[in-house]
Amino acid sequence: MKLAEKFRSTEKPFYTFEFFPPRTDQGFSNLLSRISRLADLNPLAISITWGAGGSTKDRTLELASLTQKEYGIDTVLHLTCTNMEKGMVDEALRAAKEIGIQNIMALRGDPPRGEEYWIPTDPRFTHGLDLVKYIRSTPEFSDTFSIGVAGYPDGHADKSLSEDDEIDYLKAKVDAGADFIITQLFYDVDNFLRWVKKIRERGVTVPIIPGVMPIQTYASFLRLTKLCGTNVPTSLQADIDPLKHDDQKVKDFGVSLAVRMIRRLVDEGAIQGFHFCTLNLEKSVQRILESLGWTPGLSKVQTHNKLIADTPGSVIHPTTTSNPEFIVTPATATSTASNGLIPYLPVEGEIGKGEVNNAATWDEFPNGRFGDVNSPAFGSQDMWGGFGRLTAASTQWPPPRTAADISAICLRFLTSEVLSYPFSSSPLSLESHLILPHLKRLAHLGWWPVGSQPAVDGAHSSDSVVGWGPAGGYVYQKPFVEFFVGMDDVERLESKVRQMPKGSVDFLAGNNAGELRTNVLEGERNAVTWGVFPGQEIVQSTIIEQESFLTWKEEAFSIWTDWSSLFPPESPERTLLESIRDSRWLVNITHHDFKDPDALWQFLFEDVVDNAD
Numbered sequence: 017m018k019l020a021e022k023f024r025s026t027e028k029p030f031y032t033f034e035f036f037p038p039r040t041d042q043g044f045s046n047l048l049s050r051i052s053r054l055a056d057l058n059p060l061a062i063s064i065t066w067g068a069g070g071s072t073k074d075r076t077l078e079l080a081s082l083t084q085k086e087y088g089i090d091t092v093l094h095l096t097c098t099n100m101e102k103g104m105v106d107e108a109l110r111a112a113k114e115i116g117i118q119n120i121m122a123l124r125g126d127p128p129r130g131e132e133y134w135i136p137t138d139p140r141f142t143h144g145l146d147l148v149k150y151i152r153s154t155p156e157f158s159d160t161f162s163i164g165v166a167g168y169p170d171g172h173a174d175k176s177l178s179e180d181d182e183i184d185y186l187k188a189k190v191d192a193g194a195d196f197i198i199t200q201l202f203y204d205v206d207n208f209l210r211w212v213k214k215i216r217e218r219g220v221t222v223p224i225i226p227g228v229m230p231i232q233t234y235a236s237f238l239r240l241t242k243l244c245g246t247n248v249p250t251s252l253q254a255d256i257d258p259l260k261h262d263d264q265k266v267k268d269f270g271v272s273l274a275v276r277m278i279r280r281l282v283d284e285g286a287i288q289g290f291h292f293c294t295l296n297l298e299k300s301v302q303r304i305l306e307s308l309g310w311t312p313g314l315s316k317v318q319t320h321n322k323l324i325a326d327t328p329g330s331v332i333h334p335t336t337t338s339n340p341e342f343i344v345t346p347a348t349a350t351s352t353a354s355n356g357l358i359p360y361l362p363v364e365g366e367i368g369k370g371e372v373n374n375a376a377t378w379d380e381f382p383n384g385r386f387g388d389v390n391s392p393a394f395g396s397q398d399m400w401g402g403f404g405r406l407t408a409a410s411t412q413w414p415p416p417r418t419a420a421d422i423s424a425i426c427l428r429f430l431t432s433e434v435l436s437y438p439f440s441s442s443p444l445s446l447e448s449h450l451i452l453p454h455l456k457r458l459a460h461l462g463w464w465p466v467g468s469q470p471a472v473d474g475a476h477s478s479d480s481v482v483g484w485g486p487a488g489g490y491v492y493q494k495p496f497v498e499f500f501v502g503m504d505d506v507e508r509l510e511s512k513v514r515q516m517p518k519g520s521v522d523f524l525a526g527n528n529a530g531e532l533r534t535n536v537l538e539g540e541r542n543a544v545t546w547g548v549f550p551g552q553e554i555v556q557s558t559i560i561e562q563e564s565f566l567t568w569k570e571e572a573f574s575i576w577t578d579w580s581s582l583f584p585p586e587s588p589e590r591t592l593l594e595s596i597r598d599s600r601w602l603v604n605i606t607h608h609d610f611k612d613p614d615a616l617w618q619f620l621f622e623d624v625v626d627n628a629d
Contacts, residue, residue: 019119019162022060034292035296036296080093109156113157121165122147122151148165148189164198165198169211186215199224229295262487263484272307426459426464427456427459439572439575450470450481458497467604471610476490479491486549488550489549492547495613521607522536573597
């Protein structure tokens with residue numbers, strides 16, 4: 017059914033859920049059981065995101081087909097139009113029509129790559145407005161779909177237009193045939209209400225659905241608000257800052273904040289529905305809806321937790337884990353005490369049968385590149401992609417013409433002379449400073465590091481740099497490092513690994529051509545971050561295995577392609593970057609001796625002579 021029709025016939029507050037297609041087969045399968053559970057909460061619809069340039073086209077359509085046809089849930093297909101190969105928009109619309117989807121979210125997507133140097137795009141589409149006009153003007157699709165478009169209460173992230181110009185553009189999309197607006201995430205309710213009033217005064221009458229993204233960790237909150245250009249009220253920052261070293265409390269705060277925001281918007285009378293950006297996580301969304309009393313058929317346990325959540329000063333307290341820190345992805349949220357909180361009691365059947373590695377913990381470490389490939393949220397944060405961010409930051413890096421130029425860019429990032437790197441949109445993490453001399457040495461060698469983790473042997477869970485999880489626990493990390501090297505170094509390192517005692521060092525190396533060299537057997541799972549907490553089983557928050565490495569490898573090499581497309585064809589810069597992409601290997605080395613902080617680095621550097629500082 018078209019959402020425009022459902023909106024008109026729905027009286028009580030409604031809600032929709034947004035999911036993205038997982039990167040792995042395991043994650044995809046487990047997301048289906050997660051969606052099945054969340055479907056019991058009676059969402060009005062669910063939406064499935066579309067990767068930039070159609071990068072997730074097949075997975076998106078497969079997932080949308082299952083939710084629409086197998087689960088019988090009205091599904092909204094996100095569709096971005098820029099950077100799409102010619103004809104892909106038509107293919108996607110025909111496929112959606114064939115599987116019975118009647119709702120499209122028409123989005124611009126990432127801006128054109130490398131401006132005039134990016135060739136394989138469909139010239140018909142440069143803005144979301146173009147997509148709305150095309151659907152409405154094409155007889156094959158004009159009456160098939162209800163169309164949604166994006167709204168930006170805090171302004172678009174690129175800040176290229178004034179608010180009045182942005183509202184004019186939004187009105188143009190509605191005038192062209194859009195039926196509803198779903199907004200970007202926001203936390204300033206006063207500003208949102210002002211923005212809605214201003215839009216209504218311009219004559220826009222279609223439903224406006226606020227985008228709600230519960231805060232999961234302090235680090236992801238900072239990253240996403242910066243990425244989206246979200247306004248953070250001073251009072252909110254003051255409330256969350258004291259909690260930033262306790263990922264348990266941050267998650268609880270995210271739930272209670274969302275509940276307060278939604279209640280106020282409902283009380284104001286201007287909003288009747290909400291769109292939850294789930295990031296493929298379920299616990300926070302479920303807790304929010306239970307606290308609001310919107311979930312059907314609450315069990316006794318759920319009712320008990322809802323009443324507690326409704327009590328001023330009380331929060332529900334789930335089990336918490338976190339994620340590793342990477343040299344280029346500062347994602348660890350540390351943790352201190354959560355005393356006096358009433359534990360969250362999982363409901364029987366809440367965790368789907370057959371899900372691997374304790375599905376109950378997946379929601380508790382929602383960020384980080386590795387995590388667990390079985391989790392539906394694996395890779396959800398997209399810290400390593402996003403061409404728009406690469407384009408915006410590229411002015412910080414001199415145009416590279418030699419391998420030495422790449423090393424210099426890497427070193428400038430490691431020494432904090434610049435705050436981004438092609439493989440990181442965020443500044444160097446505090447945890448990376450613990451091993452900074454070793455990372456700088458790698459850069460001097462021309463082994464460009466992109467990810468790392470220091471050894472940690474039983475640090476307190478409240479440690480301000482490496483701690484995570486509930487208070488009174490201890491956390492552990494096996495050291496690993498990931499970097500780009502040439503073939504000669506791959507062979508040398510692989511030979512060294514073979515000489516090590518079996519099980520002491522894990523080696524993974526892959527190139528852009530799809531070759532893999534490794535001593536890690538398929539199916540072997542190496543927990544590199546884990547925690548021991550009172551009253552809980554050991555929590556393994558980060559696992560490295562072939563599947564996770566190969567998934568990231570594809571994205572890592574695509575960054576070289578994206579970077580090269582900023583420069584003209586056959587230019588020295590593009591030639592260099594494409595040759596690096598095609599000749600270098602991405603190597604991941606994990607040392608299993610987490611009690612010796614120097615073990616990994618001694619293994620790497622024992623026979624290396626260089627001029628590192």
